[in-house]
Amino acid sequence: MTANPIAETIASLMPGARAELTELVAFQSVADPAVFPKSECEGAANWVADALRTEGFQDVALLDTPDGTQSVYGFLPGPVGAPTVLLYAHYDVQPPLDESAWLSPPFELTERDGRWYGRGAADCKGGFIMHLLALRALKATEGIPVSVKVIAEGSEEQGTGGLERYAEAHPDLLTADAVVIGDTGNFRVGLPTVTATLRGMTMLRVQLDTLEGNLHSGQFGGAAPDALAAMIRLLDSLRAEDGSTTVDGLPADAVWDGLQYAEDEFRQDARVIDGVALIGTGTVADRIWARPAVTVIGIDCPPVVGATPSVQASARAQISLRVPPGADADEATKLLTAHLRAHTPWGARISVEQIGQGQPFRADTGSPAYTAMAEAMRVAYPGEEMQASGMGGSIPLCNTLASLYPEAEILLIGLSEPDARIHAVNESVSPEELERLSVAEAHFLVNYARSKKA
Known part of the structure; x- marks a missing residue:
């Protein structure tokens, strides 16, 4: 040699x-x-x-x-x-x-x-x-x-x-x-x-407020609007039944025509637990390289240890949206913000703060x-x-x-x-x-x- x-x-x-x-x-x-x-x-x-x-x-x-x-x-x-x-x-x-x-x-x-x-x-x-x-x-x-x-x-x-x-x-x-x-x-x-x-990205912090303060869940639960429950419903609106990202007006059907990622290799690399399905449709390469992907990267809620029986007055989450090539991060940010406002349940008061973005x-x-x-x-x-x-x-x-x-x-x-x-x-x-x-x-x-x- x-x-x-x-x-x-x-x-x-x-x-x-x-x-x-x-x-x-x-x-x-x-x-x-x-x-x-x-x-x-x-x-x-x-x-x-x-x-x-x-x-x-x-x-x-x-x-x-x-x-x-x-x-x-x-x-x-x-x-x-x-x-x-x-x-x-x-x-x-x-x-x-x-x-x-x-x-x-x-x-x-x-x-x-x-x-x-x-x-x-x-x-x-x-x-x-x-x-x-x-x-x-x-x-x-x-x-x-x-x-x-x-x-x-x-x-x-x-x-x-x-x-x-x-x-x-x-x-x-x-x-x-x-x-x-x-x-x-x-x-x-x-x-x-x-x-x-x-993929580009946009990062938003979302806060929902429903009450002036936390309430006893026995005395008020069932009628008082729970901000944490509202947040869970709102975040769930960002995914279809199969787990695909769903942001109103944002295309999510592009395909990747290059090097492919075998599903069994991806499962191993991602350490997916046996019996748990992957989310989304299309090839793995489509999903991770060519399409948008939303992730809830943080949520403020009471920890299990020390939790009290309370209806929550406020809830906050941080959301990351990966933006695929061919899309515009500015437009994706506008669509995601509009989606969150449109899908907020029960008239909860919503505030949205953008904290990061890249094309x-x-x-x-x-x-x-x-x-x-x-x-x-x-x-x-x-x-x-x-x-x-x-x-x-x-x-x-x-x-x-x-x-x-x-x-x-x-x-x-x-x-x-x-x-x-x-x-x-x-x-x-x-x-x-x-x-x-x-x-x-x-x-x-x-x-x-x-x-x-x-």
């Missing part, structure tokens, strides 16, 4: 990469001061900035974005006339959820069964380490053939749009010929995959950058061809970059394959995937530079 200096170098760097990811995961960088202190995000941002300075990046800066968080920027100049590639990751993470359900502490990187466990290991602190590994391997071998910009976002998981608004106000900052978003993942471990589409995204997979990435994936994954899949999640920055820089080629790769269990307890990253995707990214930068010279 022909020696591959880049792959050999990255293999030698993996122990150091694990140590660095351990340090980065230790920051409890949830971009919500109500959950963890803001100092945790500040610590992670400074760690990222120091890492860029160590690699020789210039103009390293912590950017104060309009949502009160910080994004980290750095620039590494390449050869004269070389193209510029922007590398993206985010250092903020989801809350750990039920810490008692973690098999190891969520903010301590722990190796188990060949994987590294910890919040943010895959989504997306590992993505930042991937960028570092690729650049270090090139520096140690043939040199970095492009100019590189790095942007590490501090509030991607919150969907509050700080970096998008900052980029719009400073349109020259992130200009690039190509963008590598390191925040998606392979269809499964060992199958190199680029993400062709992203869906579709990449041009026929661009030269994708050809360069396909060639790189063949090197990193011998015997495999690069696949293109959709992703049900959202990365709002993609549309901002596409709007600001319409000539830029945007690619989406990353470490969040199904076994990573991002956003759930026991999130993990495959070190083999981290190694292979770092090799792929390094070769992509070489291939892309050559393609721009041709």
Whole structure:
């Protein structure tokens, strides 16, 4: 087999990469001061900035974005006339959820069964380490053939749009010929995959009020309008009998014509309990990549322990709506808001607050950058061809970059394959995937530079 200096170098760097990811995961960088202190995000941002300075990046800066968080920027100049590639990751993470359900502490990187466990290991602190590994391997071998910009976002998981608004106000900052978003993942471990589409999203908080205060359920129950019962009825209106999302006026019948997701594989990846049916109609790919999906991600109601026999005066819920490619998130927000108002039962007083939004995204997979990435994936994954899949999640920055820089080629790769269990307890990253995707990214930068010279 022909020696591959880049792959050999990255293999030698993996122990150091694990140590660095351990340090980065230790920051409890949830971009919500109500959950963890803001100092945790500040610590992670400074760690990222120091890492860029160590690699020789210039103009390293912590950017104060309009949502009160910080994004980290750095620039590494390449050869004269070389193209510029922007590398993206985010250092903020989801809350750990039920810490008692973690098999190891969520903010301590722990190796188990060949994987590294910890919040943010895959989504997306590992993505930042991937960028570092690729650049270090090139520096140690043939040199970095492009100019590189790095942007590490501090509030991607919150969907509050700080970096998008900052980029719009400073349109020259992130200009690039190509963008590598390191925040998606392979269809499964060992199958190199680029993400062709992203669903957008809108996030609403809904409150229902029916009484001036809680009432004794024995004395008033049966006639007094229960706000929690009203909320349950309202939320139920967002689903058909088969579980499909039903928002008045929002189409939900699109089909996905690319890579398919076998139902038995999806059940295994999603850890669906035996005997429980999947929801919706159409193929699995239709449902998760091409159609809207509503999720009640939080609801304020009395806990079972300590509950009193009361009719509830108020109830509040947080609703996420994933918006498929081809739809407009602004219009979807209007339709969802109108649906909620129209389906509120018993004349309950309703208030709706929008707290986040992002447009869906579709990449041009026929661009030269994708050809360069396909060639790189063949090197990193011998015997495999690069696949293109959709992703049900959202990365709002993609549309901002596409709007600001319409000539830029945007690619989406990353470490969040199904076994990573991002956003759930026991999130993990495959070190083999981290190694292979770092090799792929390094070769992509070489291939892309050559393609721009041709």
